[in-house]
Amino acid sequence: MKINYSHKLTILLLLFCSIKSYAQTNSIKGKVISDKAQPVIGANVILVGTTIGDAANEKGIFEIKNVQYGIYELEISAIGYEKRKVSNFRVNESTKPLTVVLKETAFETEQVVVSASKFEQRVEDLTVSTTIIKPDYINRRNFLTFDDVLRYIPGVQMNLEQVSIRGSSGYSKGVGARVLVAINGIPLYAGDNGDVVWELIPLSDIERVEVIKGPASSLYGSSAIGGVINIITKSTSKSSLFYFKSYIGTFDKPKHTEWRWDDSYRTFYGAELNHSNSIEDFSYTLSLKKFDNMSYRQNDYSKRYLAHLKLHYNFTPENYLMFFSNYLYSNRGNFLYWKNSQKALVPKDEETGNYVKSNRIFNGLIYHHEFNREFSGELKTSYYRTQFDGYGIEHTTSIASLFRAEFITNYIISNKFTLTSGVEASYADVKSNIFTNPEFFGSGAYIQSEFKGVKDLIVTTGFRYDYIKLDTTAGKNAFTPRLGLNYKYSDYLIFRASLGTGFRAPTPAEVFTTAGVGGGVDVKQNPNLTSESSIAFEIGTQYKPYENLFFDFAFYQTDFNNFIEPNLTKDGDIQFINLSKARIQGFEAITDWSILENELKLIFGYNYMWARDIAKNRAMKYRPRNIVYAQLKYSPTPFDFGIDFRYLSKVEEIDFALVEPPLALVVDGEKRVPIFVTDLSASYSFLIGSAPIRLNLNAKNIFNYYYVEFIGNLAPLRNFSISTEIYF
Amino acid sequence: MNKHLSYIFIFLLIISLWSCDKGIEPGEPKGPGGFSGKVTFIGNWPSGVTRTHLVVFKNPIQSSDDFFPPNLTFVADSIPYRTTSFEYNSFENNFIPIFQLGYGNFKYVVVAQSKTQNLSLDRKDWYVVGIYCINNDQSKAATLIVEPNKITPNINIVVDFNNPPPQPPM
Structure with missing residues (x-):
């Protein structure tokens, strides 16, 4: 027996040695980069089923040493990026370095830090409904301007160029926005009519978009009565990076022959070059963009140029200075209303040939200083100059300069208590033949605390005071307190509640406009216009029963006092007036379901809203009761396929005074339907050398559904586009 | 889950196909209409x-x-003081040209007078002196x-200063 065992042992030892001597190995080397050609620092690369792996260094390079020859599956992951798997990866003597491109996640629902509350918070800690959008979605869908992005966010509605969150706005040609749009926390509203020019936002430099639903006046003051859209720009690149994008598209012809006013296909096209680099502590981003649109409608063309510059200097890793400047030149036709429903793509005779030229420059300067780990300050200043000239029967012109400064402090008193406070002031000077020449002065001070002293409970309280003085009108004061609660019942269930107040001061345009809008109807001044105010509450919950399934539910109600809307006067003119009381109640449900991890995803949003003028007991204008969004995305690398669908029920109330006799300014303007729009998108990503390239194909309104968002304005017909993006 | 996914696909497909080439359609070309008649004063x-005007309202005044607009849809030219009869045509005698009558049903057609120096659209500045009515019964507006x-012809109104019609609410 002894001989037997020793014999077996000898054989085993011989076998082991022979196996060892024949188990050849090689290294798996490679690089992990983002779809913007930036190294993904810290990306984990592991062999599936083992604990063997490596993390990418500051250049995105990794190396897994001594891997035995064979066929493996690699898993590459990093926070903020979609996880990727590389199957059937062969390790042998000729294994080549691997380049892996990770895509940024498009919609984020958790573990994302947002700064819309003027200090950094995780999304799951917020007390109000919030949606985060990442740039991948914007690029893949080839959205030409930022307002198109907003059409696909649950709870957000666009009426032409006017944004509304949960019914906060109807339509008033962009005048007097109720949603505050900000770039890096600096408000982007014009000094004269308070509108937001979406083309001024550089889409290629967006890091993320934070959409806060509900009043935020306690932090942002006037204009944030309906919510906040905060656009955060990207960090400048640490190494030289170029980005080039070009696109071309065409509108289909309408089915109805009566609507065909041009035999040729109407096109839209554009190109953009973006460069970013760093030299030690200094870094910059510069982009130039040209985008033209012939439009599917007559006299609705646009020719635009956008320049974007961003400079960043780090005094220390914590203290920095950032300057950014956006310049937009625009020359566009002025299509106000269709001629009638038989000529739905042709403007009224008196509007044919009208056009608007404009120049806008928006400059922001941010200085951030950390005095110590607990206390930091930030100074934000901006200068926004807008100039437009409208050419039609009358020449309209306006030049507005808006100066703004804000100082914010953030004090982490303990790990349970954070205090944010700030003061701000703004001044606007307007020279115009339609808004007269008013001056505007506003100032405010606010304080907000976040308390985490009770286990799993976050209590946020805030208060703001504003003083607004609009030219000769009496100065107005506003106090806007707010309370928010967030209770983390478990890792899967979070409850939130908020009670807040809002206010909005009338803009110079709402008070002082004197202009003709056609058909002998004029807009008249109303110096008696007063600020509107609101009180709103929301209760909501986030429920995550599985790792790949997420629900968000919210009930909300907002009561408005002195709600400002354009109305027809006894003299047959249009004037902005204060409605006595209005109420908006609603329910919102959002589902985010990763059906197949990193490959198949469904996002579904439903919003029911009942917005009514309480005094007259009727619906408010241009507010649909039901809105549905659905987005299905299938991403078998290197492809991306997407279907986006949106439905808005038929709006009950419109500007009947403009549509019906006696004015009948918009012939057939009563024609409106529920909105059903379906878009298809497809992308293919590949590398040339180490340069990521993506081709995007988009078919929007694929079923060529004809609808209006505003009376007498047929929405875009079915259109197709192809775009190319290259990072090098 | 795949079953649920199929339902979602089918739902979206039905909704999408239902919307194909649908939506707003061109309406029938419709020009404006008009009316004519005679106002007789007794x-x-x-x-x-x-000032004295023939005025058309979409609905009775509550x-x-x-x-005022949009219920007020048409105002005819001013009728001269102490006229005994006034023939009119809404196309020729439109006092406020930006007001378009269009077409449809108009439930309150009256002759109204005012004593103010300047034109006013306040209800309190006007009184109704004649109504387009059924069988000369001024309490039943036609x-x-x-x-x-x-x-539309023969929209005739008799104004009897000795027998004024009921006044609408102020």
Whole structure:
């Protein structure tokens, strides 16, 4: 027996040695980069089923040493990026370095830090409904301007160029926005009519978009009565990076022959070059963009140029200075209303040939200083100059300069208590033949605390005071307190509640406009216009029963006092007036379901809203009761396929005074339907050398559904586009 | 889950196909309509009247708000003081050209007078002196029907200063 065992042992030892001597190995080397050609620092690369792996260094390079020859599956992951798997990866003597491109996640629902509350918070800690959008979605869908992005966010509605969150706005040609749009926390509203020019936002430099639903006046003051859209720009690149994008598209012809006013296909096209680099502590981003649109409608063309510059200097890793400047030149036709429903793509005779030229420059300067780990300050200043000239029967012109400064402090008193406070002031000077020449002065001070002293409970309280003085009108004061609660019942269930107040001061345009809008109807001044105010509450919950399934539910109600809307006067003119009381109640449900991890995803949003003028007991204008969004995305690398669908029920109330006799300014303007729009998108990503390239194909309104968002304005017909993006 | 996914696909497909080439369609070309007739005055005109107009309202006046647009849809030219009869045509005698009658049913057609120096659209500044009515019963307003591209004739109103009609609410 002894001989037997020793014999077996000898054989085993011989076998082991022979196996060892024949188990050849090689290294798996490679690089992990983002779809913007930036190294993904810290990306984990592991062999599936083992604990063997490596993390990418500051250049995105990794190396897994001594891997035995064979066929493996690699898993590459990093926070903020979609996880990727590389199957059937062969390790042998000729294994080549691997380049892996990770895509940024498009919609984020958790573990994302947002700064819309003027200090950094995780999304799951917020007390109000919030949606985060990442740039991948914007690029893949080839959205030409930022307002198109907003059409696909649950709870957000666009009426032409006017944004509304949960019914906060109807339509008033962009005048007097109720949603505050900000770039890096600096408000982007014009000094004269308070509108937001979406083309001024550089889409290629967006890091993320934070959409806060509900009043935020306690932090942002006037204009944030309906919510906040905060656009955060990207960090400048640490190494030289170029980005080039070009696109071309065409509108289909309408089915109805009566609507065909041009035999040729109407096109839209554009190109953009973006460069970013760093030299030690200094870094910059510069982009130039040209985008033209012939439009599917007559006299609705646009020719635009956008320049974007961003400079960043780090005094220390914590203290920095950032300057950014956006310049937009625009020359566009002025299509106000269709001629009638038989000529739905042709403007009224008196509007044919009208056009608007404009120049806008928006400059922001941010200085951030950390005095110590607990206390930091930030100074934000901006200068926004807008100039437009409208050419039609009358020449309209306006030049507005808006100066703004804000100082914010953030004090982490303990790990349970954070205090944010700030003061701000703004001044606007307007020279115009339609808004007269008013001056505007506003100032405010606010304080907000976040308390985490009770286990799993976050209590946020805030208060703001504003003083607004609009030219000769009496100065107005506003106090806007707010309370928010967030209770983390478990890792899967979070409850939130908020009670807040809002206010909005009338803009110079709402008070002082004197202009003709056609058909002998004029807009008249109303110096008696007063600020509107609101009180709103929301209760909501986030429920995550599985790792790949997420629900968000919210009930909300907002009561408005002195709600400002354009109305027809006894003299047959249009004037902005204060409605006595209005109420908006609603329910919102959002589902985010990763059906197949990193490959198949469904996002579904439903919003029911009942917005009514309480005094007259009727619906408010241009507010649909039901809105549905659905987005299905299938991403078998290197492809991306997407279907986006949106439905808005038929709006009950419109500007009947403009549509019906006696004015009948918009012939057939009563024609409106529920909105059903379906878009298809497809992308293919590949590398040339180490340069990521993506081709995007988009078919929007694929079923060529004809609808209006505003009376007498047929929405875009079915259109197709192809775009190319290259990072090098 | 795949089953649920199929339902979602089918739902989206049905909704999408249902919307194919649908939505708003071109309407029938409809031109504006009009009406014509005669206003006859009986009795002595009150003193101090500065203007007299034939006025068309979409609906009867329930409150002072109904006295101006959009319920007020048409105002004919001013009728001269102490006229005994006035023939009119809405196309020729439109006092406010930006007001377009269009077409449809108009349930309150009256002759109204005012004594103010300047034109006012406040209800309190006007009093109704004649109503387009059924069988000369001024308590029963008749409906004016205006069809596109047509002129509705014989919209006649008798103003009897000795027998004024009921006044609408202030």
